[in-house]
Amino acid sequence: MAIFLTGVTGYIGSYLAAELLEQHGESLNLLVRAEDSQEAQRRLWRSLQLHFGFPVFHEHLSARIRIFCGDLTSPRFGLNDEKYDLLVSSTDSVLHCAASLNRKSEKSCLNVNLRGTLEVIQLARRAHDAHGLRRFSEVSTVAVAGQRRNEQVTEDSAIDWDRSDYDPYARTKKFGEHLVRELLPDVPRTIFRPSIVLGDSRRPETTQFDMVRAFVFLGGLPVLPFRPDDCVDIVPVDYVADAIVTLHQSPRPKYEIYHLSSGVNSESFRELTAALAEARGKMKPLFWPELEAPFRAIVERLSRRRDNLGYTASRLEVFLPYLVWNTVFDNTRVVAELRRAPAPFSSYCFSLFRYAKENRFRYPYREWPEIATLPSTARDSEYSESARHVSAGEPAK
Numbered sequence: 001m002a003i004f005l006t007g008v009t010g011y012i013g014s015y016l017a018a019e020l021l022e023q024h025g026e027s028l029n030l031l032v033r034a035e036d037s038q039e040a041q042r043r044l045w046r047s048l049q050l051h052f053g054f055p056v057f058h059e060h061l062s063a064r065i066r067i068f069c070g071d072l073t074s075p076r077f078g079l080n081d082e083k084y085d086l087l088v089s090s091t092d093s094v095l096h097c098a099a100s101l102n103r104k105s106e107k108s109c110l111n112v113n114l115r116g117t118l119e120v121i122q123l124a125r126r127a128h129d130a131h132g133l134r135r136f137s138e139v140s141t142v143a144v145a146g147q148r149r150n151e152q153v154t155e156d157s158a159i160d161w162d163r164s165d166y167d168p169y170a171r172t173k174k175f176g177e178h179l180v181r182e183l184l185p186d187v188p189r190t191i192f193r194p195s196i197v198l199g200d201s202r203r204p205e206t207t208q209f210d211m212v213r214a215f216v217f218l219g220g221l222p223v224l225p226f227r228p229d230d231c232v233d234i235v236p237v238d239y240v241a242d243a244i245v246t247l248h249q250s251p252r253p254k255y256e257i258y259h260l261s262s263g264v265n266s267e268s269f270r271e272l273t274a275a276l277a278e279a280r281g282k283m284k285p286l287f288w289p290e291l292e293a294p295f296r297a298i299v300e301r302l303s304r305r306r307d308n309l310g311y312t313a314s315r316l317e318v319f320l321p322y323l324v325w326n327t328v329f330d331n332t333r334v335v336a337e338l339r340r341a342p343a344p345f346s347s348y349c350f351s352l353f354r355y356a357k358e359n360r361f362r363y364p365y366r367e368w369p370e371i372a373t374l375p376s377t378a379r380d381s382e383y384s385e386s387a388r389h390v391s392a393g394e395p396a397k
């Protein structure tokens with residue numbers, strides 16, 4: 001039996017897969033968007049190379065991973081009956097991490113976060129009815145709390161259906177949680193709500209640069225249009241992944257919902273910029289909150305450009321509401337369960353800043369090694385036989 005994991009080619013999903021493979025013994029059923037098994041394996045290598053060298057990756061691929069080439073937005077993920085039945089019969093828990101984070105596209109959020117989540121729930125329903133499901137875990141977001149100002153939000157008070165949301169992403173993730181609760185009432189469930197996931201507290205490398213771009217841009221400004229004592233709830237990806245995997249694998253997590261956040265220990269703009277300025281040997285920025293409205297207008301105008309600056313501005317545009325809401329998410333539950341709090345962003349922000357700048361916001365991906373040519377006969381949903389040959393240095397058949 002295996003854990004069905006979605007979103008493995010994404011940033012957080014790659015950490016979940018890596019931690020499950022390294023710290024736990026179960027096999028993984030992975031949904032990967034790809035035309036065929038070769039493309040899926042290459043995409044998987046691209047995503048997991050942040051965590052493993054090629055030989056270890058290949059060992060896992062051959063022994064513990066079954067790939068299902070599919071799309072959340074296709075009925076039964078686009079799998080044929082045989083593969084879909086195999087997925088149902090071999091899945092004993094679900095960890096749904098995939099999502100559209102495209103806050104500017106309502107269509108994409110509706111399709112992936114609603115229709116896609118419904119597809120995953122239907123898979124879970126079938127698996128549960130057939131042989132019982134150990135757990136369904138949904139990776140959601142604190143954005144489900146809707147529009148807020150100067151608040152400290154607990155897990156149970158976050159969803160308020162009368163409240164407006166900042167964007168289609170928040171709205172569809174909120175409804176995604178609702179679907180899970182309503183349609184899987186008899187399945188043990190866990191909902192995880194990370195806050196802003198930014199960097200790894202143990203090392204500077206990252207493959208996710210969207211928010212990092214905005215952070216580096218803001219970190220370079222001499223004047224910031226923020227209130228200096230507003231707090232930003234940032235959490236490192238290693239803490240998020242550890243919490244999700246630990247609680248997903250736990251026989252009885254204490255709660256159904258967990259904020260994966262920094263909570264009351266969230267740092268203020270003043271604290272973060274002071275730490276960054278000191279590490280860089282630069283002056284601290286000035287704060288001028290009255291500039292927020294003109295700053296927004298400039299960012300909005302710049303976001304229409306089709307160059308690097310335009311791209312950074314468009315990232316900043318969608319993140320701005322979450323930077324100025326001065327709202328933090330109580331993390332007492334997760335800290336008690338893990339017996340540790342997340343590392344503060346100030347303790348690792350400079351190494352992330354430097355890494356992102358030095359690498360020009362690109363992870364230096366390694367291609368699939370030449371020696372490891374993939375067998376054209378590898379079937380999409382079978383444990384990869386080829387991997388054994390490759391890791392042993394033999395040419396694949």
Ligand SMILES: NC(=O)c1ccc[n+]([C@@H]2O[C@H](COP(=O)([O-])OP(=O)(O)OC[C@H]3O[C@@H](n4cnc5c(N)ncnc54)[C@H](OP(=O)(O)O)[C@@H]3O)[C@@H](O)[C@H]2O)c1
Pocket residue numbers: 006007008009010011012013031032033070071072073096097098099100101112116139140141142173193194195196197198208
């Ligand atoms: N990053 C954050 O700061 C943050 C904060 C709070 C919550 N979250 C939640 O954490 C989860 C993961 O976020 P992330 O930052 O890791 O996102 P990400 O890097 O953009 O990864 C998204 C993943 O979803 C997959 N996906 C998207 N559309 C799909 C489809 N139609 N069919 C199959 N797979 C599809 C992507 O596959 P492809 O590679 O094929 O596109 C990718 O593997 C999401 O549920 C998000 O809501 C993230």
